[in-house]
Amino acid sequence: EPEVTQTPSHQVTQMGQEVILRCVPISNHLYFYWYRQILGQKVEFLVSFYNNEISEKSEIFDDQFSVERPDGSNFTLKIRSTKLEDSAMYFCASRGDIGVETQYFGPGTRLLVL
Amino acid sequence: AQKVTQAQTEISVVEKEDVTLDCVYETRDTTYYLFWYKQPPSGELVFLIRRNSFDEQNEISGRYSWNFQKSTSSFNFTITASQVVDSAVYFCALSEASRGTDKLIFGTGTRLQVFP
Numbered sequence: 714e715p716e717v718t719q720t721p722s723h724q725v726t727q728m729g730q731e732v733i734l735r736c737v738p739i740s741n742h743l744y745f746y747w748y749r750q751i752l753g754q755k756v757e758f759l760v761s762f763y764n765n766e767i768s769e770k771s772e773i774f775d776d777q778f779s780v781e782r783p784d785g786s787n788f789t790l791k792i793r794s795t796k797l798e799d800s801a802m803y804f805c806a807s808r809g810d811i812g813v814e815t816q817y818f819g820p821g822t823r824l825l826v827l
Numbered sequence: 828a829q830k831v832t833q834a835q836t837e838i839s840v841v842e843k844e845d846v847t848l849d850c851v852y853e854t855r856d857t858t859y860y861l862f863w864y865k866q867p868p869s870g871e872l873v874f875l876i877r878r879n880s881f882d883e884q885n886e887i888s889g890r891y892s893w894n895f896q897k898s899t900s901s902f903n904f905t906i907t908a909s910q911v912v913d914s915a916v917y918f919c920a921l922s923e924a925s926r927g928t929d930k931l932i933f934g935t936g937t938r939l940q941v942f943p
Binding site for chain 1 (some may be wrong): 828860862864869870871872873874877879918920924928929930931932933934935937
């Protein structure tokens with residue numbers, strides 16, 4: 714069964730460093746998302762992406778964040794200068810076309826900023 | 828405003844007990860979708876079910892059943908004859924599809940512990 718994959722599974726970085734989280738959505742899906750979950754808290758929406766542009770972003774998704782679909786398969790989230798409060802689990806999700814409303818999530822990348 | 832409330836923070840049961848996880852939502856939309864996701868200790872988010880706002884029919888899948896009631900804005904999830912493998916955090920989520928947004932709004936989750 715097709716699934717969303719994410720790399721790396723864990724990332725440790727120093728405050729101020731740039732990180733890139735990678736996702737490979739399900740191959741025929743058209744809509745892509747990033748969510749984050751701070752430890753022990755609920756899952757929060759960051760950004761949605763369709764047709765090579767951002768569809769919607771939350772207040773969390775400030776200028777330090779960016780997303781890109783550099784080729785036909787990868788979808789990346791970049792944090793330019795990480796802060797301690799960026800430590801969280803980051804989930805990528807994808808869904809198919811209009812009328813297929815279920816978002817399928819990847820296994821997540823646990824980011825720890827020291 | 829859109830909101831999902833899962834008032835039960837944590838529930839503990841003994842194996843084979845039935846357990847119901849509550850979810851109450853708020854939305855002004857007439858077209859929306861409700862979801863349940865399971866997050867086992869390994870951390871991934873596993874999709875369980877989606878209902879749209881026009882379909883109030885309850886659904887059963889094996890030991891899982893869902894009760895959607897628009898009159899009370901609730902979408903409750905029942906596990907019958909719980910098993911240790913059901914131990915996880917369960918999230919209810921809402922998507923307001925008609926507003927041109929499809930982001931998922933999650934509740935705070937209910938941690939279910941099933942003891943042998």
